[in-house]
Amino acid sequence: MTPSSRVAGLIGFVLLALFFAPYVIKLGSLDITLFLLGGLTLAAWDAWTTR
Structure with missing residues (x-):
């Protein structure tokens, strides 16, 4: 994997984590x-x- 691909994957993961963050924080259901x-x-x- 090239360094630019790794950086792009990291950026994509961070964006996905930021998208899911409000749901993870505000959900009362553990499952x-x-x-x-x-x-x-x-x-x-x-x-x-x-x-």
């Missing part, structure tokens, strides 16, 4: 919050391990 955080974890894993 939906865990699904959102799990989605963020999978996106981070995919961005980090892609060659």
Whole structure:
């Protein structure tokens, strides 16, 4: 993975995290919050391990 691709992936992940942040903070339901955080974890894993 080239450095520019890694930076683009990081920017995309940050934007996704900022999009999900209000939902994670304001949701009172733990199960939906865990699904959102799990989605963020999978996106981070995919961005980090892609060659």
